[in-house]
Amino acid sequence: MLLNDPTNKEKFRKLDEVLERYGRDPEQLIRVLQGAQDIFGYLPEELQAYISDKMDIPVSAVNGVVTFYALFSTKPRGKYTVNVCLGTACYVQGAQQIHDSFKNHLALKDNDTTEDMLFTVRSSRCIGACGLAPVVTINEDVHGKLTAKEVSKLINRYKKETAGENHEDKGPTRPGTYQEEAPTEP
Amino acid sequence: MRIKGLQDLELIKKKHLPNLNARLGNNQTAGYQVLCCTGTGCSSGGSEKVIKTLNNQIKQHDLQNKVTVYKTGCFGFCKMGPILLVHPGQIFYCLVHEKDAEEIVSEHFSKGNIVERLLYKEPIENKIYPQLKDIPFFQAQQRIALRNCGLIDPEEIEEYIANDGYFALQNVLHNLTPPGVIEIMAQSGLRGRGGGGFPVGRKWSFTAQAEDSPKYVVCNADEGDPGAFMDRSILEGDPHSVLEAMTIAGYSTGASQGVIYVRAEYPIAIKRLELAIKQAHQMGLLGENIFDSDFSFSIELRLGAGAFVCGEETALLKSAMGQRGEPRPRPPFPAVCGFRNKPTLINNVETYANVPIILRKGAAWYASLGTEKSKGTKVFSIAGKINNTGLIEVPMGTTLRTIIYDIGGGIPGGKKFKAVQTGGPSGGVIPAQLLDTTIDYESLSKIGSMMGSGGLIVMDETDCMVDIAKFYLGFSQDESCGKCTPCRVGTKRMLEIMERITQGKGEMADLDELEELARDIQETSLCGLGQHAPNPVLSTLHYFRDEYLAHVQDKRCPAGVCQELTDFVVNPEKCIACGICAKACATQAIIGEKKKNYYIDRQKCSKCGVCQTRCPKDAIFKAAMGGDNASAYQPGNNHTTYPTP
Incomplete structure (x- = not known):
């Protein structure tokens, strides 16, 4: 149970702050849920009940809103959320292959999150960065003009980052100067 | 400082205009002015880091008095971001990395030498264009809604005022009646930019005529259409134009409360809007007794949470009230029964962005642009x-x-x-x-x-146009809210047929069924999402029927896209026979010998595509099944000519 777990005390204190600011107005339910998800990472039933209680909105209505909007998740997410943009501009530039490639490399089939809770792979509708298509966001970082080939490198970069090593930012790629990884000759 | 009238606005304009002029290249004595885009495209490319490094370098070279760096909104040329524009000379640097900042400072700002390698190079003729005005992308454009994007700092209200911002609102509140404003909007011929194209003047007058009160003005900033990002750029680059227009709309329709419904996926836009609302309040341009008139207006933000259907106005209103964003039948239209069941005016971001300049320059000026029925x-x-x-x-x-x-x-x-x-x-x-x-x-x-x-x-x-139609239909199906049956079930059935066709299992009768279902869904769906969902299928069926026939009759995808109808093949000219693909293949479908050659066994291949992503030489490609391309690479063929993919 979330509430009884003493490690969550700080999180609930933050949530109460959000509720203090927006919770009196039932019209701000979406804002409160966004705040709650930012704090806890996801919105389990227990949290929905807590918010329902504090805002005096039936839990069925809270659940109805949570399940309606794509941004809300009722399951915990990995440390890194990989969001593959599947908007049209990205799609025609091969975003589906990139999405598949992430799933392949992380051995994800029906589930979205790896067992070690490191990566969650999702797809999103247009994030409006069509100039960089195809685009993937990993938490706050935006990776544009990606190819399916670069996926494994990207995954390794974040795995290394978790292991305490910083990755180097290569910056924007100038056309014609892109350095592919040298082929490994037999 | 609280602004009370025209004189106060003029004072701010006078103070900040030289600055703006220098940035427009009109003031040659003011040293170097650097404009750096901080919209989503360029920010993703690292423009904030570039600005930081630039400022550090400028300090190191002791050039603070000579060079000023400004954060602006979007220039529009997102492919080339991060973008820097340097005045005087309108020098256009693109794809700038923070490593390049030092060179720009030491060469350009210290010595006056333009850094040629960062200039824009036109990809077809390889011609270099140092100046923005010469670049073909910017010619033939006329920026009205985007007038301030890429020019002013969106986080400084004074800059918006210096470029004639809030002058229209002042004039409206002091010199015009609400019907007078609506008449100007009607004469300008401006139509809603969100898609429907409804005349703005008519829409405003409907809300103005509604008898119930209070009334509301809503801005639809739920830009869900994949591949469209103009509203985001306006909100990021020129948020005050939307605030000014909404206030004018409030005065014209008799509303005192505005709501902006914005996507949570646009964090920079949200941040800038919040800041702009705060600044406008501080200056008395929002809040009680604006410009010392008896008109009061305030604006609050509501955040979307990722539902495409919320771009539909009745769904948007539900969502803005914290509920599930499900549409409802119209009438009653929002002009009669909208936000909190009160009369509500809804326009989208781009529509609002046009309003202040129309009121400044006049309806006749705006109506002189565009075509007979579509102005501006x-x-x-x-x-x-x-x-x-x-x-x-x-x-x-x-x-x-x-x-x-x-x-x-x-x-x-x-x-x-x-x-x-x-x-x-x-x-x-x-x-x-x-x-x-x-x-x-x-x-x-x-x-x-x-x-x-x-x-x-x-x-x-x-x-592949069949695949594209399936993609769009899948989008609509996924985003269908489920309230009405034609959209919920109908699009699902259509999608199943499309999937059959792209898998090579389609029959000729499927095409007729698609069309029949499409008409039914168009006619009977509750809202715009369902009514328009079949459009991509119908229009591809109309213009690219031959591609559907190829999928259905010949079981092949001419463009080589649909996975089930294509083969992965090895191009022996590019293949270096390293064997990486064979190792990666889960079904042992890649057969061959190191340093000799490899080919893919069509029967064993599961078409997962892993080999293609692993190949270091891009030697593996998809080819239309049954086509000449694919069979040429199967063993036993005479490899004298290699058709290129």
Whole structure:
């Protein structure tokens, strides 16, 4: 149970702050849920009940809103959320292959999150960065003009980052100067 | 400081205009002015880091008095971001990395030498264009809604005022009556830029005439159409224009409360809007007794949470009230029963952005632009298979050819243009033979597409139109809220048929069924999402029927896209026989010997595509099954000629 777990005390204190600011107005339910998800990472039933209680909105209505909007998740997410943009501009530039490639490399089939809770792979509708298509966001970082080939490198970069090593930012790629990884000759 | 009238505005303008003029290149004595885009495109490319490094370097070179760096909104040329524009000289640096900042400072600002390698190079003729005004992408454009984007610092209200911001609001509140304002909007011919194209003057007068109170003014900033990002750029680059217009709309319709419903996916836009609202309150341009008149108006934000259907106005209103964003039947229209069941005016971001300048320059000026029924300019985002991805603004009546070839720079890689999709999942495709169609509301709907919010996705010969139609239908199906049966079940059935066709299991009867279902869904769905969901299928069936026939009758995908109808093949000319693909293959379908050659056994291949992503030489490609390309690479064939993919 979330509430009884003493490690969550700080999180609930933050949530109460959000509720203090927006919770009196039932019209701000979406804002409160966004705040709650930012704090806890996801919105389990227990949290929905807590918010329902504090805002005096039936839990069925809270659940109805949570399940309606794509941004809300009722399951915990990995440390890194990989969001593959599947908007049209990205799609025609091969975003589906990139999405598949992430799933392949992380051995994800029906589930979205790896067992070690490191990566969650999702797809999103247009994030409006069509100039960089195809685009993937990993938490706050935006990776544009990606190819399916670069996926494994990207995954390794974040795995290394978790292991305490910083990755180097290569910056924007100038056309014609892109350095592919040298082929490994037999 | 609280602004009370015209004099106060003039004072601020006078103080900040020289600054703005220097940035426009009109003031030669002011040293170097550097404009750096901080919109989503350039920020993603690292423009904030570039600005930081620039400022550090400027300090190190002791050039603080000579060089000033400004954060601006979007220039529109997102493909080339991060972008720096340097005055004097209007020097256009693109794809700037923080490592390049030092060179720009030490060479350009210290010694006056332009850093040539960072200039824009046109991809087809390889010509270098040092100055923004000469770059083809920016010619043929006319920026009205985007007038401040890429010019002013969106986080400084004084800069907006210096470029004549809030002068229209002052004039409206002191010199015009509400019906007078509505009359000007009607005469200007401005139509809603969110897709429907409803005349703005009429819409405002409906809300003004509604008898209930209080009334509300809502801004639809839920830009969900994939491939469209003009509203985001306006909110990021010029948030005050939307606030000013909403306040004017409030005065004209009798509302004192405004709501902006914005996507949570646009964090920079939200941040800038919040800041802009705060600044406007501090200056008395929002809140009680604006410009010392008896008119009061305030604006609050509501955040979306990722539901495409919330772009539909009745769904948006539900969502803004914290509920599930499900649409309801109209009438009653929001003008009568909207936000909190009170009369509500809803326009989208781009529509509002046009309002202040129309009131400043006059209805006749605006009506002189564009075509007979579609006045003014329209912002388009061009993306997909095109050289110059980005945001452009052109007068209504410009042809698609001008947009795609003159401004967009044509198709990359020398490929052939196939179609352009307008109107997103609600629109249709336009084939090559209709490229000379002029863009306005009427001509687009006549050829089975629609203006939509202005997203243009360009497709080339390697795109399969059946697959594209399936993609859009899948989008609408996924985003269907489920309230009405035609949309919930109908799009699902259509999608199943499309999936059958792309898997090579389609029959001729499927095509008729698709059309029949499409008509039913169009006629009986509750809201715009369902009514327009079949459009991409109908328009591709109309213009690219041969591709459907190839999938259904010949069981092949001519463009080599649909997985089940294509083969992965090894191009022996590129293959270095390293064996990486064979190791990666889960089904042992890649057969061969190191340093000799490899080929893919069609029967064993599961078409997962892993080999293609692993190949270091790009020697593995997809080819249409049954086509000449694929069979040429099977063993036993005479490899004298290799058709290129």
